[in-house]
Amino acid sequence: MKIKYFGEIADITGQTAEVIVFQENSLETLLGYLKKNYQLSENDFYLAINHQLADTTQNIQIAGTDEVAILSPFAGG
Amino acid sequence: MNEKRHIRQIALPQVGIVGQEKLERARVLVVGAGGLGNAVLPYLASSGIGTIGILDGDKIDLTNLHRQVLFSELELGKSKAIVASQKLSIQFPEIAITPYDSFLTGENALDLFLNYDLVIDATDSIDARYLINDACIVTKKPFVHASIYRFQFQVAIFNAKGSGTYRCLYPNAPSSSQSCEEAGVMPSTVAMAGLYQANEVFKYILQVGDLQTNSILLVDTLSNNHNHFSFKNRNQEHINPSFFERTYKSILQISINDVDKNGFFLDVRNEEELPILELENSRQIPISLLQKGMELIPKNQPVYLFCQSGIRSRKAYWILKESGWANLHCLAENAPEISEIQHRILR
Numbered sequence: 438m439k440i441k442y443f444g445e446i447a448d449i450t451g452q453t454a455e456v457i458v459f460q461e462n463s464l465e466t467l468l469g470y471l472k473k474n475y476q477l478s479e480n481d482f483y484l485a486i487n488h489q490l491a492d493t494t495q496n497i498q499i500a501g502t503d504e505v506a507i508l509s510p511f512a513g514g
Numbered sequence: 515m516n517e518k519r520h521i522r523q524i525a526l527p528q529v530g531i532v533g534q535e536k537l538e539r540a541r542v543l544v545v546g547a548g549g550l551g552n553a554v555l556p557y558l559a560s561s562g563i564g565t566i567g568i569l570d571g572d573k574i575d576l577t578n579l580h581r582q583v584l585f586s587e588l589e590l591g592k593s594k595a596i597v598a599s600q601k602l603s604i605q606f607p608e609i610a611i612t613p614y615d616s617f618l619t620g621e622n623a624l625d626l627f628l629n630y631d632l633v634i635d636a637t638d639s640i641d642a643r644y645l646i647n648d649a650c651i652v653t654k655k656p657f658v659h660a661s662i663y664r665f666q667f668q669v670a671i672f673n674a675k676g677s678g679t680y681r682c683l684y685p686n687a688p689s690s691s692q693s694c695e696e697a698g699v700m701p702s703t704v705a706m707a708g709l710y711q712a713n714e715v716f717k718y719i720l721q722v723g724d725l726q727t728n729s730i731l732l733v734d735t736l737s738n739n740h741n742h743f744s745f746k747n748r749n750q751e752h753i754n755p756s757f758f759e760r761t762y763k764s765i766l767q768i769s770i771n772d773v774d775k776n777g778f779f780l781d782v783r784n785e786e787e788l789p790i791l792e793l794e795n796s797r798q799i800p801i802s803l804l805q806k807g808m809e810l811i812p813k814n815q816p817v818y819l820f821c822q823s824g825i826r827s828r829k830a831y832w833i834l835k836e837s838g839w840a841n842l843h844c845l846a847e848n849a850p851e852i853s854e855i856q857h858r859i860l861r
Contacts, residue, residue, distance in 0.1 A: 443732060445692065453734075480668075488741070501724055513662035513694035513697060514548060514660065514693075514709075
C-alpha cells in the first residue's frame, strides 16, 4: 500500500511517502500502523483513498493497490 | 468602465465586454490583508472588480514585509487594511475599496458578508476559517479558501451554488496546526496560493472553466506536484443562525457585585449539588427541566444565571434567549464563589 503524507503530517512521519506491505489490508491495520509508528491518532489527520476523502467512522475497504493520503487542514496564510 | 485599461482581458473570448461588466458589478470581501491578502488583492483590483472590501485588524510589522509586498518600512505600525486600501486606490482609482480596520468576529461577520457576493478566506488561523465557513453558510455566500503549510498550499471554493463546505472537507479542527509565523514560509508560496484564489474568483464571476468545488487542490511547490482530493457534501442544516449565535456571539456576563437589586437569580444546577445557596429572588431549575419550568422565570426583571462552573448557565442562556427572554445575564461567578460572598448579597 502506498501512503503519502502531506503538511505537518509529513514532518511527523519524517517522509512524504512510503510503501508498506500489510499482512491484512484494512482500515484498522492502517490506523494501527500510524498510531504505533508515528503516534498519530485519528483526530490528528484526514485520510483519502485514491484521492477521495474517506470517513474513518464508516466501514471502509482498503486494498493493497490503493494509494492512501494522510493530510490535515493548514493554518497559514 | 475604462475599456482601454482592461482591453487585453476583454480580448479573451471567455471575458469580453459582458464578462468585464460582470467583474465591475462584483463585490468581493477579502478577509485578511496578510500574505494571501497581499497576493490576491492587487489582481482582484487590477482585473476591475468593482467593489472590494479589505478586513484586517492587524498592524504592519517588519516581519511581514518579505511576503506582504504592498507594505513598506514607512508604514510599520499602521493598519494593514487601511494601507492596502490606500495603495490599491492610487493604482486602481476606478474601483471602490473599503477598508475595515478590525478582525472578523461572530459579532461583525454576518452583517459584513451580506454586503458582498463572495468572500476570500485569506486568514491565518483554523478558527477563523470555521468562522468564515459558518458565516458563509448562514448568509449563503461562496468563499474561496487558501491555506499554507511551509512549501505546500491548499485551495478550494466552498459553498458555491450548493457545493460542499469547509466542514464537509474537514468536519473538525485538528488538535494543533501551525501558522506561517510558527512554521515559516517563502513569499512565492503564499503568492501562488493567493493567485490561485484570484483565478478561482474570476472563474466564479465570469462563469467560465471548472471551479474547485467538492475537491481540494493541494500543491507541493518543492516537487510541483498538484494533488486533488475530492470530498462529499455533508448535511449542514444544523449550521443556521441559531447555531451561529450560540457558537460565535458573546453572551452578556455580569459580576454578582454589579447586579440589579430587583434581579432574579436562576440556579440551573441539580438539587443535590453543593453548596446549597439561599439567595433572595431565586429559584433552582435544573437545566434538564428548563423547558418545562420556563413559566416560573420572570420576563419583566433581569435574570441572572449560574451553575457550578458556567457551562450549563451558558447553555441555559441560549435556551431562554431563543424562547424570548431578553434581559438575561450569566453571572461571572458560579455557586462556589457565590457561596463565599453570599453574605454581601443578603445584606
